[in-house]
Amino acid sequence: MALPRSVDVLKEIATEYGVCIRPLAMRRTDLDTGLTEVIDLPCGATREDKCPPCAKKNRRLRQAQIREGWHRDDEPLPGPKPATEAQKSLNLFRAHLEFSRDEAVRAAQWDQVADLDEAIREVEEAIAAEGLRGRVGPPHGSVDDDQDEEPGRRRKRSTKRRQDAPELPRRKIERRTVGKTYTAADGTTYRPSMWLTLTLDSYGPARPGGTPINPDRYDYRRAAWDAVHFPRLLDRFWQNLRRCEGWNVQYAGCVEPQRRLAPHAHFAIRGTIPRDVLRTVAAATYHQVWWPSVDVQRYTLDRPPVWDEQAAAWVDPDTREPLTTWTEALDAIDDDPDAEPVHVVRFGAQVDARGVMPGTEDAERAIRYVTKYITKHTGDVHKVATDRQRAHLDRLWQQLRITPCTDRCPNWLLYGLQPKKAHAKLKPGRCKGKVHQRDTLGIGGRRILISRDWSGKTLADHKHDVRAWVRALLGVTTDGMQPVDGQGATAERVRHAWELARPDDPDVGPMTHRLMRSISERARWRAELLAAKDRAAQGSPDLSATQHNGQHMGEERH
Numbered sequence: 001m002a003l004p005r006s007v008d009v010l011k012e013i014a015t016e017y018g019v020c021i022r023p024l025a026m027r028r029t030d031l032d033t034g035l036t037e038v039i040d041l042p043c044g045a046t047r048e049d050k051c052p053p054c055a056k057k058n059r060r061l062r063q064a065q066i067r068e069g070w071h072r073d074d075e076p077l078p079g080p081k082p083a084t085e086a087q088k089s090l091n092l093f094r095a096h097l098e099f100s101r102d103e104a105v106r107a108a109q110w111d112q113v114a115d116l117d118e119a120i121r122e123v124e125e126a127i128a129a130e131g132l133r134g135r136v137g138p139p140h141g142s143v144d145d146d147q148d149e150e151p152g153r154r155r156k157r158s159t160k161r162r163q164d165a166p167e168l169p170r171r172k173i174e175r176r177t178v179g180k181t182y183t184a185a186d187g188t189t190y191r192p193s194m195w196l197t198l199t200l201d202s203y204g205p206a207r208p209g210g211t212p213i214n215p216d217r218y219d220y221r222r223a224a225w226d227a228v229h230f231p232r233l234l235d236r237f238w239q240n241l242r243r244c245e246g247w248n249v250q251y252a253g254c255v256e257p258q259r260r261l262a263p264h265a266h267f268a269i270r271g272t273i274p275r276d277v278l279r280t281v282a283a284a285t286y287h288q289v290w291w292p293s294v295d296v297q298r299y300t301l302d303r304p305p306v307w308d309e310q311a312a313a314w315v316d317p318d319t320r321e322p323l324t325t326w327t328e329a330l331d332a333i334d335d336d337p338d339a340e341p342v343h344v345v346r347f348g349a350q351v352d353a354r355g356v357m358p359g360t361e362d363a364e365r366a367i368r369y370v371t372k373y374i375t376k377h378t379g380d381v382h383k384v385a386t387d388r389q390r391a392h393l394d395r396l397w398q399q400l401r402i403t404p405c406t407d408r409c410p411n412w413l414l415y416g417l418q419p420k421k422a423h424a425k426l427k428p429g430r431c432k433g434k435v436h437q438r439d440t441l442g443i444g445g446r447r448i449l450i451s452r453d454w455s456g457k458t459l460a461d462h463k464h465d466v467r468a469w470v471r472a473l474l475g476v477t478t479d480g481m482q483p484v485d486g487q488g489a490t491a492e493r494v495r496h497a498w499e500l501a502r503p504d505d506p507d508v509g510p511m512t513h514r515l516m517r518s519i520s521e522r523a524r525w526r527a528e529l530l531a532a533k534d535r536a537a538q539g540s541p542d543l544s545a546t547q548h549n550g551q552h553m554g555e556e557r558h
């Protein structure tokens with residue numbers, strides 16, 4: 001039993017060589033010859049516990065993206081290139097999945113819908129890996145809480161500023177995204193940038209290890225709601241800052257938990273902004289949540305409301321009275337002239353901002369800092385070492401379990417309300433929403449936040465850059481994932497159809513074989529790459545310009 005399992009050893013070697021350990025098999029059919037071939041695409045996981053090589057590669061790409069955008073001095077306005085055949089056929093396949101999903105929804109085959117959603121996610125990753133920018137379509141099941149049940153009818157909400165929020169100056173926003181350049185007396189020019197940290201308010205006095213001094217008086221409810229709505233607050237901050245500064249300020253940053261487990265955010269900002277402006281905007285920024293009241297928890301997880309098949313509604317377990325519907329609850333808020341938002345999120349007083357000069361070790365350190373934890377789950381960022389920390393994490397999680405995440409969250413039942421689109425299968429306290437999970441600690445949204453005009457490129461573009469660079473070095477000229485057949489490789493484009501292959505399809509083969517093939521390929525490929533680099537170093541100057549990128553982003557190991 002002490003001997004290691006061979007599949008584990010293979011995975012270890014694969015990890016060492018940067019080969020994906022849970023590849024996604026895609027079947028590619030050559031439409032001219034009818035030949036099919038199964039190609040392993042990397043899974044593209046961003047977390048180490050799923051696939052360390054993919055997570056590491058993703059981190060390197062993010063670092064490259066941040067590095068490239070931070071101190072740039074020209075406006076990023078790239079023109080798109082025409083799509084390749086491979087890209088078109090992947091998009092066609094994506095369209096087929098969309099059609100099937102729609103059919104499944106009509107037939108109420110929910111298990112199939114879930115499968116198809118998973119397939120759609122996978123194909124979209126493949127599309128991204130092919131070097132296309134943006135999503136084909138918005139993800140399904142996205143919830144926009146500003147939209148009401150009846151289309152066309154939009155609710156009026158109070159948007160009047162609260163008394164305690166200072167007014168901000170407003171300027172017309174220029175299209176500029178690049179910061180100012182400063183010239184010193186000797187003619188040297190500087191284009192400094194900024195590093196900014198935004199935190200949330202205090203929920204009660206804490207010890208150095210992040211745990212509350214008095215757990216009973218620590219405001220877990222506010223902590224949970226603040227965490228859930230933190231992404232919206234950040235969005236507002238950037239809107240307000242751009243309006244106040246009058247130019248299209250760009251940022252790249254991350255959301256991570258502090259020791260006390262509340263989210264905070266670090267940002268690299270292109271250009272400089274006076275520190276007091278950043279502080280004023282942070283202090284003035286808030287996000288109001290216009291949901292029904294959660295002051296009274298009317299039901300517990302042990303004794304929740306029950307579904308009444310005949311009434312097609314959730315009812316009180318004792319009186320069988322139907323609970324208030326979502327529409328009724330929102331109507332009540334609209335009709336009440338004194339209604340207050342159920343929650344208002346604001347930043348805490350601690351706003352750290354400092355200047356960073358391009359090309360310095362300080363700038364590199366900041367980039368590493370932004371990407372430091374992205375391969376880990378939020379819940380694993382800080383080691384839980386003491387009983388006190390364990391208890392703190394558990395109390396926060398218990399609170400998150402019963403916090404409503406969206407207007408469709410089953411948790412509304414606990415507060416005597418039927419959520420929007422209520423149905424029989426709701427399970428309060430068991431919502432699958434990301435914010436409720438122990439490994440997210442309320443940080444359910446994107447952890448890396450990069451503004452649209454940061455580098456003028458998406459992550460997929462940066463992936464594409466890496467491939468283009470490697471191909472240039474190896475002299476591969478096709479647009480495929482590997483050099484085409486032995487026929488001498490004219491750059492002729494082949495028409496291909498793609499489909500997802502299932503792991504048990506006869507042409508897919510056992511995972512161990514697939515891993516071995518990929519490892520061998522990668523080993524050969526790495527040797528070739530090293531040799532090509534040596535040749536490049538000895539002569540051809542045209543590659544040296546891009547070599548810098550490659551060293552940081554290339555798929556070789558460090």
Ligand SMILES: [Zn+2]
Nearest residue numbers: 020043051054
């Ligand atoms: Zn992978």
Ligand SMILES: [Zn+2]
Nearest residue numbers: 405409431433
């Ligand atoms: Zn939920």
